Amino acid sequence: MTADRSVYRAFQIGLGIFTLTALLGLANATQLFGALDRNTLLTHLHSGTLGWITMGVLGVAIWMFGGSGGALARNVGITGVTTAAYVLAFWSGNFVARAVFGAIELLVIYAWWWWVVGQARREGFGRIDTPKLSVTLGLTTLVIGSTIGVIVQVMFATSNVSDVTGQSIGAHAAAQVGGYLVLVAAGIAEWWLVGPGRPRSLAASVQVGALFVGGLLLAIGIYTNVAPLLGIATLFQVIGIVIILVRFGRRAAGASWTAPTGMRHIAASLLFLVIGLVLEILLVKEAVSAPAGAQGGPPGSAGLNHALDHAMFVALMTNALFGSILLLTANGPRRWPWADHVIFWGLNLGAASFIAVLYFVGSGEGAKPFTHPVSYTAPIMGLSALLGIVTLAMRLGAARRATQLVTATA
Numbered sequence: 312m313t314a315d316r317s318v319y320r321a322f323q324i325g326l327g328i329f330t331l332t333a334l335l336g337l338a339n340a341t342q343l344f345g346a347l348d349r350n351t352l353l354t355h356l357h358s359g360t361l362g363w364i365t366m367g368v369l370g371v372a373i374w375m376f377g378g379s380g381g382a383l384a385r386n387v388g389i390t391g392v393t394t395a396a397y398v399l400a401f402w403s404g405n406f407v408a409r410a411v412f413g414a415i416e417l418l419v420i421y422a423w424w425w426w427v428v429g430q431a432r433r434e435g436f437g438r439i440d441t442p443k444l445s446v447t448l449g450l451t452t453l454v455i456g457s458t459i460g461v462i463v464q465v466m467f468a469t470s471n472v473s474d475v476t477g478q479s480i481g482a483h484a485a486a487q488v489g490g491y492l493v494l495v496a497a498g499i500a501e502w503w504l505v506g507p508g509r510p511r512s513l514a515a516s517v518q519v520g521a522l523f524v525g526g527l528l529l530a531i532g533i534y535t536n537v538a539p540l541l542g543i544a545t546l547f548q549v550i551g552i553v554i555i556l557v558r559f560g561r562r563a564a565g566a567s568w569t570a571p572t573g574m575r576h577i578a579a580s581l582l583f584l585v586i587g588l589v590l591e592i593l594l595v596k597e598a599v600s601a602p603a604g605a606q607g608g609p610p611g612s613a614g615l616n617h618a619l620d621h622a623m624f625v626a627l628m629t630n631a632l633f634g635s636i637l638l639l640t641a642n643g644p645r646r647w648p649w650a651d652h653v654i655f656w657g658l659n660l661g662a663a664s665f666i667a668v669l670y671f672v673g674s675g676e677g678a679k680p681f682t683h684p685v686s687y688t689a690p691i692m693g694l695s696a697l698l699g700i701v702t703l704a705m706r707l708g709a710a711r712r713a714t715q716l717v718t719a720t721a
């Protein structure tokens with residue numbers, strides 16, 4: 312299996328930035344450098360969601376839509392630089408830098424969205440397959456969520472902070488996590504488990520529509536704190552995910568958990584989509600029952616919040632992207648073959664135990680080094696992620712060189 316140069320580049324840049332996320336995660340888990348300040352936590356967050364996940368999603372989108380050419384590879388490089396600059400702006404704690412680089416990042420995201428919509432229009436929205444429609448609508452929600460993010464940055468930079476800021480941050484997070492990530496993860500899982508180019512059934516269209524509308528209603532519901540709206544939003548999401556399970560859940564269940572291929576990562580990603588949905592419903596329930604005006608959820612909800620975050624960012628999305636990269640490089644030189652099992656089991660058992668600890672014991676924030684079970688579970692996930700980064704970066708490099716060699720000699 313091969314793809315355009317820009318796809319390899321997007322994955323490589325993503326893996327590079329993910330190194331920072333994992334290292335900061337390890338520092339946070341072990342508390343070896345003390346508690347991380349808010350700027351560093353936001354760097355951990357956005358290096359993961361923009362630097363790793365969104366760079367990876369762009370790679371998948373180019374690959375899925377068959378994009379090619381030097382301009383795309385160059386644009387991926389520009390996106391990498393812009394994203395790294397924005398992540399560093401978060402770390403700097405400078406509100407003006409965050410607003411400026413956030414706005415530039417937003418422009419870049421709009422440009423990619425426009426490219427994807429152009430490809431989808433060329434094929435016809437009525438004809439494109441379910442994975443492509445899922446990714447297109449997922450990126451549409453990313454554009455909306457990121458616009459809200461920049462508005463928040465401008466509020467901070469101009470010292471216009473009020474209740475609306477808190478509500479907007481909630482809406483931003485809900486759109487990105489409950490809308491964007493759910494749609495793209497569903498698209499990637501279907502792409503691999505069902506295959507590309509299948510005619511879209513009515514059930515598939517309802518599935519994508521329900522997830523898209525559900526994500527947007529969730530963001531509006533969080534912003535307005537209207538409980539019935541949140542109920543309808545989660546109902547839409549449940550409908551979307553039940554249709555997924557009926558349509559191709561059995562294919563995921565049938566994937567081999569022992570064969571060292573990308574498929575088991577994709578199957579695991581689907582399993583965590585369901586776990587993520589359950590955690591999201593629990594969080595929404597808590598938010599609804601919180602006293603009016605409580606920011607960031609009721610007291611004690613940090614554990615549940617962080618459990619949902621890592622279910623979506625690591626267990627759902629990192630599995631989906633690691634799986635895609637393993638499938639892309641499957642025919643190339645398989646460096647460090649022993650690493651596949653360690654990465655798969657370490658990432659998944661590490662994430663599962665970390666999520667369980669956050670849910671049942673609560674957040675490890677403020678705990679002394681190695682006094683909270685987070686210090687023992689999160690490093691399994693973090694070290695496996697680091698091993699995955701090194702192994703997959705080597706394999707991507709080798710596979711890319713092999714592809715170039717074939718093209719040059721053809």
Ligand code: HEM
Nearest residue numbers: 360361365413416417457460461463464480483484487488
């Ligand atoms: C251009 C893109 C983006 C911009 C401008 C942006 C901006 C922001 C801002 C200003 C905050 C609040 C920071 C604070 O509390 O001081 C925030 C928080 C957050 N962002 Fe983003 N962000 C972007 C992309 C993303 C993406 C892609 C995701 C997820 C896939 C994401 C998920 C979150 C989450 C979960 C929070 C934390 C909300 C909370 O504290 O409860 N962001 N973002």
Ligand code: HEM
Nearest residue numbers: 333336337339340352356359360617624674675676689693
């Ligand atoms: C895409 C990847 C990731 C993203 C987007 C992400 C995001 C987040 C967010 C939003 C928080 C909450 C910060 C806050 O208090 O506001 C957090 C906390 C944390 N993260 Fe990550 N994370 C990622 C990967 C990792 C990895 C690989 C590790 C591995 C060690 C890790 C370890 C931690 C730990 C230990 C906490 C504190 C949890 C607690 O005790 O409550 N994260 N992360």
